[in-house]
Amino acid sequence: MALEIMEGSIAIAQAVRRCRPQVVSAYPITPQTHIVESLAEIVANGELAADYITVESEFSALSACVGAVATGARAYSATTSQGLALMFEVCFNMAGMRLPLVMTIANRALGAPLSIWNDQQDSIALRDAGWLQLYAEDNQEAVDLHYIGYRVAEDHRVLLPTMVCFDGFILSHTYEPVDMLSQEEVDAYLPPFVPKYRLDAANPVSMGMYATPDYYLEFRYENDQAQKRALEVVREAGREFGKLFGRDYSDLVESYRMEDAETAIVAMGSICGTTKDAIDEMRAEGKKVGLVRIRCFRPFPAEDLKAALANVSRIAVLDKNISLGAGGATPRGAVALELKDALYGTSTPVLDYIIALGGRDVRIEDIKNVVAACEAGDGDRFYGLRTEVL
Amino acid sequence: MQELRIHGRGGQGSVTAAELIAVAAFEGGKYVQAFPAFGVERRGAPVQAFVRFSDHPVRLRSQVYTPDFVIVQDSSLIQDVDVFKGMQPGGIAIINTERPIEQGVPEGVRVLTIDATTIALETLGLPITNTALMGAFAAATGMVSFETLVDALRHRFSGLLAEKNIETTRRAFEEMKVKAGAS
Numbered sequence: 225m226a227l228e229i230m231e232g233s234i235a236i237a238q239a240v241r242r243c244r245p246q247v248v249s250a251y252p253i254t255p256q257t258h259i260v261e262s263l264a265e266i267v268a269n270g271e272l273a274a275d276y277i278t279v280e281s282e283f284s285a286l287s288a289c290v291g292a293v294a295t296g297a298r299a300y301s302a303t304t305s306q307g308l309a310l311m312f313e314v315c316f317n318m319a320g321m322r323l324p325l326v327m328t329i330a331n332r333a334l335g336a337p338l339s340i341w342n343d344q345q346d347s348i349a350l351r352d353a354g355w356l357q358l359y360a361e362d363n364q365e366a367v368d369l370h371y372i373g374y375r376v377a378e379d380h381r382v383l384l385p386t387m388v389c390f391d392g393f394i395l396s397h398t399y400e401p402v403d404m405l406s407q408e409e410v411d412a413y414l415p416p417f418v419p420k421y422r423l424d425a426a427n428p429v430s431m432g433m434y435a436t437p438d439y440y441l442e443f444r445y446e447n448d449q450a451q452k453r454a455l456e457v458v459r460e461a462g463r464e465f466g467k468l469f470g471r472d473y474s475d476l477v478e479s480y481r482m483e484d485a486e487t488a489i490v491a492m493g494s495i496c497g498t499t500k501d502a503i504d505e506m507r508a509e510g511k512k513v514g515l516v517r518i519r520c521f522r523p524f525p526a527e528d529l530k531a532a533l534a535n536v537s538r539i540a541v542l543d544k545n546i547s548l549g550a551g552g553a554t555p556r557g558a559v560a561l562e563l564k565d566a567l568y569g570t571s572t573p574v575l576d577y578i579i580a581l582g583g584r585d586v587r588i589e590d591i592k593n594v595v596a597a598c599e600a601g602d603g604d605r606f607y608g609l610r611t612e613v614l
Numbered sequence: 615m616q617e618l619r620i621h622g623r624g625g626q627g628s629v630t631a632a633e634l635i636a637v638a639a640f641e642g643g644k645y646v647q648a649f650p651a652f653g654v655e656r657r658g659a660p661v662q663a664f665v666r667f668s669d670h671p672v673r674l675r676s677q678v679y680t681p682d683f684v685i686v687q688d689s690s691l692i693q694d695v696d697v698f699k700g701m702q703p704g705g706i707a708i709i710n711t712e713r714p715i716e717q718g719v720p721e722g723v724r725v726l727t728i729d730a731t732t733i734a735l736e737t738l739g740l741p742i743t744n745t746a747l748m749g750a751f752a753a754a755t756g757m758v759s760f761e762t763l764v765d766a767l768r769h770r771f772s773g774l775l776a777e778k779n780i781e782t783t784r785r786a787f788e789e790m791k792v793k794a795g796a797s
Contacts, residue, residue, distance in 0.1 A: 255652075342652075399646070494675045498676055501674050583653075
């Protein structure tokens, strides 16, 4: 392993180059811009034999990828926030047509009000689109999940597009050490894309046809079955990665200091790094606290979460998103909603904290405050709300 | 873990300085994390950038609130921004100014001044002080060596620009070495 220090976005671009996409199409948007700028340079310098298709919008960017993958090419895109929102229709089409892709999401809040800062509302809003969604805690994981993402997406048991989500600015604009695999190593792990079906004039097929009421339900069933199969395919791909390169990603959820934990925090993304530091401090003070980090949100690892959380007395969920209007009288984010579904029938209280929306900073003290509130039964609320400005 | 906060104005290269210091410290065997205060990128507006140094991988993702070290690229910022905010006793503040700084310095914080603008004007021909202040930071704190800064500069810049910036860093390093040792 040879660590190098670089900006997160540049590391992603370098990882994508090593995945050898044949088509790259993206539209720049903060905080994703450095990724696609860097890739444009890489292609222009002849370091990646890809067509870089410049477009006038995110809708077109992802549409170009749909066409490219339909012909059997490996393609790549990246976006965030409003850009992802503009791709909404294409996202559903791409998954429905079973076209595998890896798209990086540099997670950012959605307007209005306009915010360029980080939360996870953008990708969460697309959770029903049929894509796989993987969330990275740091830039090393963000990089590695691109290799794993292609391998899973293109697996014939899956054939679904994949979002690799990493927190905008917090990771995308941070310089930190990463181990970049060599081209040979990536080639050994990630074979060329072999499409199951492709557009080919010699053997004509139609893709994305309309389905009558006699067939539509079955298409949706198949799509969901592919998501379910992906649970095991992600585990396999993560295990194989660990065997080759020493970093094992076979767990869809990571348990941190969960042995004998009475209070568990459940979260996704970079907030988990700060949470781990907070847990170490709380453990030193004698508090039995642990973290269960969701790496794979789609497919949702319900059974894994149930097992990881089987012995705790209470759960605090950090939701960097909100499903507006959900939860009856109290607010609810997507992670808590889905976790409660997974734990239905158990008696463990799950308390939700809507936190860090629109780039609000989270400190170690904040995590400790959440744990204290959870222990006191005070949850299902916004955390850090500035009531004086309401 | 030690933390550095750099105050500057948009266009003065604060983010670049944070990155180069991080690259140098990493080469010196430390785990590092460098990042800007997100979002304010207008030329002339107050900006901040941060570096964390540790013997272990850095997991913490919050902004820097209690810096061990502060670099101030432009002393006019002191009127607008509390550049000493959160500094603890034993901390070191490196300030680009021709005049002594006395007001607002917290108890136990060592202030070291350097006329980085004059050095930059003489070596680069431009009032861009980030590489001078990197040299001053190395001399004042020992967090990075001069040699690793030179490597970081050669990695980032090439040709005459690299050499001019290395000269800028060297002059500030030597001046600050005398000053930090003497006071």
